[in-house]
Amino acid sequence: MNCGQFEEPVTLLVGMGFPRKIDSVMEAYALLQDWPSAGRNGAHAIALNACKAGIVGEIDPETVRATLVSFARRHDILVPDMVTPLATVAGGALRTS
Template identity: 65%
Template sequence: MKHDHFKEAVTILVGMGLPVRLETVMQAYAVLQDWPAATRSNAHAIALNACKAGLAGDIEPETVRATLVAFARRHDILVPDIVSLAPAALAGKPATTSSNS
């Protein structure tokens, strides 16, 4: 794993609801840098500054990830991790391991 990669990717909605998977500090920085000025907030500034510090090696990628997640939650653009939701979605459903022969 490279030094700027997140342990787990963060998926957010951008533009017209397009999901974007962010796996590195640089990817997060690029998205935040391109964020529309009219919708920037204090949470955006904090996340962008964290990305800058992460790129400089001043803070860990997981710290950057945490600020990115906080920003995304604040703006209701965080896409839940489908893998972590799968057990809940499958709860109570019987496993289908046999075939109808």
């Protein structure tokens, strides 16, 4: 695994609602740097600071990922993992009929 890579990407809705996969600390940092100033708040500052700490190796990429997920949830831009809901709907097991 590359330094700064997330174990699992985070998919966010950006721009006009287009999905974008964020795979690394640097991609998260770039996204947050480009975030409109009107939409910046405490969650943004925490996620951005986590990215900065992750870039210099002060915290691990999964901690950065967790702060990005929290930021995305607060802004309602997190795309849920589609595998988990399917298993939940199917009662935890795949149905064949």
